[in-house]
Amino acid sequence: MLRDILRFRIARVGVALFVLAPPVHAHQYWLSPSDYSPAPSELVDVHAFSGTGFRGEAKRWSPDRCVEFSTTTYRSFSLSTLVREDSLVWARNAFPDRGGTWLQYQSNHASIELPGAEFDAYLEEEGLTGPLDERRRAPREGTVRERYRRCAKVWFAGRDARRAAKALGQPLELVPLSLPGESPVLRVRVLWLGRPLAGATVQTWRQPWGAGGGTRALAERDSVGAAQHERTDARGEVRLDVADSGEWLVSTVHMVRSTDRAADWESTWASLTFGRREAVSGARRGTSAPSEERVSEGVGSRRDQQVP
Numbered sequence: 001m002l003r004d005i006l007r008f009r010i011a012r013v014g015v016a017l018f019v020l021a022p023p024v025h026a027h028q029y030w031l032s033p034s035d036y037s038p039a040p041s042e043l044v045d046v047h048a049f050s051g052t053g054f055r056g057e058a059k060r061w062s063p064d065r066c067v068e069f070s071t072t073t074y075r076s077f078s079l080s081t082l083v084r085e086d087s088l089v090w091a092r093n094a095f096p097d098r099g100g101t102w103l104q105y106q107s108n109h110a111s112i113e114l115p116g117a118e119f120d121a122y123l124e125e126e127g128l129t130g131p132l133d134e135r136r137r138a139p140r141e142g143t144v145r146e147r148y149r150r151c152a153k154v155w156f157a158g159r160d161a162r163r164a165a166k167a168l169g170q171p172l173e174l175v176p177l178s179l180p181g182e183s184p185v186l187r188v189r190v191l192w193l194g195r196p197l198a199g200a201t202v203q204t205w206r207q208p209w210g211a212g213g214g215t216r217a218l219a220e221r222d223s224v225g226a227a228q229h230e231r232t233d234a235r236g237e238v239r240l241d242v243a244d245s246g247e248w249l250v251s252t253v254h255m256v257r258s259t260d261r262a263a264d265w266e267s268t269w270a271s272l273t274f275g276r277r278e279a280v281s282g283a284r285r286g287t288s289a290p291s292e293e294r295v296s297e298g299v300g301s302r303r304d305q306q307v308p
Contacts, residue, residue, distance in 0.1 A: 027051055028205070028251050029059075029271055031090070031103060031154040034215060036181070036247070036275030038095050038156055046091040046103060048152065053223030054205040054249050060086045067106040067149075072168060073099060100158020100179070104168050109147040111263060119144040123255075127201025127229065131255045131265060147263040155180045155274040167191060172254050172268040174202070177237070180274035184243035188272070189236050192254055196236025200252050204228050204240055207247040213277075215247060245278040 027050045034045040049056040061083045069080040071093065079091050095101055114122070116139075123132040151170040157179075158164075164179045170191075177187040190197045204227045210216035230238045242248050250272040258266040 027056065028054070028249060029150045029152055029269055030054075030056075030249050030251075030273045031105060031152045031271075032215060032247075032273065033103075033154055033156065036155075036157055036215070037277065040097055041094050044091075044093050044095070044156070045089050046093065046154065047088060048090055048105065049218075051223075053225065054207045054247070055218075055221040055223040058088050058218060060088055061090055062086075065107045065110070067108050069105050070103070072102040072104070072166065073097070073163065079103075095156060098158050099160035100163045101156040102153055102163070102166070102168060103156070104153040104170065105150065106152075106170055107150040109149045109260075109266070111145065111147050113143045113145050116141060116144055119146070126253050127231070128253065128255050129199075144265065145258075145263040146265045146267060147258055147260060148267040148269065151268060151270040153270075153272055155272070157181055157275065167194070169194070170270065172197075172252065172270040174250050174252060174270050174272040176272070180272070181242070181248070181276040184241065186240045186242045186250075188238055188240060188250060190232050190238070190252055190270075191236065192268075196232075196234075197254060198232055198234050198236055200232045200236070200238075200254060202230050202232060202238045202240070202250060202252045204242070204251075205249045206242075206244055207249075209246055209275075215275075242276055245276050247273065247275055249273050 029048070029050045032047050032049055035042065038044045048059040050059055051057055063080065063083070063085055066080050069083070069090070070076050070078045073096060083090055090105075091103060093103070120132060120135060123135070149171070151172050153168065153170070153174070155164060155176070161179050164176055167173055167175050171193060173191045175189045175191055177189060180186060188202065190200045190202065205224055206227050207216060207221060207224065210220060228241060230240065232238045240250065251270065253267055253269045255265055255267040258264055260266070
């Protein structure tokens, strides 16, 4: 009798996890710094995460996956040769001024195969109506082969609105039209191969600040639901409500028929992360010392554009 009860409870848990779990590879991918508002010469660590609900797994650096990894202020500076292979710290950076800085990463393609029904559920979850409608018009059995790549960028707060609105040339890119985090409303333009992309689904997530106003350690994060789902207009633009303080993740994905015979579809995922602060008296807000405790790996410090 006890064995039957335990078997029933385990089965219920398994069903619940299956129902609640998102499609297996519909994971967001983002860059996360130890401080979004660094002072000039302050060292900031940058990590990459993959997961759902703005909570995820720390990713290790792989030079084989990198197409571009760089910072941009008034000029661009490549970081890809400065990162130690397999490191959890992707950058340990200092900043030249208070104008603001972009840090971006572009990957090459990786491949995955999914059962048809699971692939369609993923298309619906991400708002990819074009590919979903095409598959419904010509349904096929069996697995679906997909190639996917990542385009991630993080904004380190500064005063130069022209820097913030600068397109970095990513294949799929979220370009803010004002300083991220400065206003309760942020307009974003989605570019696909440099041109405005109409009808793209843009989603946002928010994580509260941790103790002391810094970014929260990985173990302290709770998975959160999407704050909003919006579609870009004919100009490729969308209006986002980002009034609440905390870390913000903006994400979109675009999918086309694959040009590679080894796959059926090809997707590109883009993300933008930034911080928004509330007015706080006293010490400068949001400072947290660079620390590998966020991802449980200890490293030594090296200055100015160098990482382990």
